[in-house]
Amino acid sequence: MKLTARYLTSYAVLLAISGFSQAAPNDPPAKDADDIKKLIGVWEGYAVEGKGEKPDRGPVHIRLTITADKMSAIDLNNGDKDMGNGTYKVDASKPKKELDANGVVLPGKRERKFLGIYELNGDTLKWCVDNRSQGRPEELQTVRGNFLLILKRKK
8 A cells, every 4th residue: 555645644643643541540450551661752753654664764754752641743744743642542461462542633633543553672663553443453564544653762
């Protein structure tokens, strides 16, 4: 699937604005809490084609700032334009770890929910989300309405 900048920008906005938040604010399961701690920080990268064979380029260049209960996104292609913010939920107990986001997507302030899977390897976060609200992706790759973000932790 060839990604267009407009389609990916919508996706990235949706993702970014969807944000992150703990499954249960007071006592997330241990695996979830560990991954939430690892996710906290500033991440930069791209929405990529395929399985991310070229992780250093793509039609959307994005910066995600993740806190213990929220996420916000900036579109680095368009002069650090605010893409929105929201909350997230992590389930690290599944064979394919789940990262779901809810939030308001700019422009237009549309409420969106994204079901996703993720992989966290050191300072690299891969997050694949369904952009058509048709279910959770099966694989970490851009295909059939799914988008893959590959992000690196900023030091």
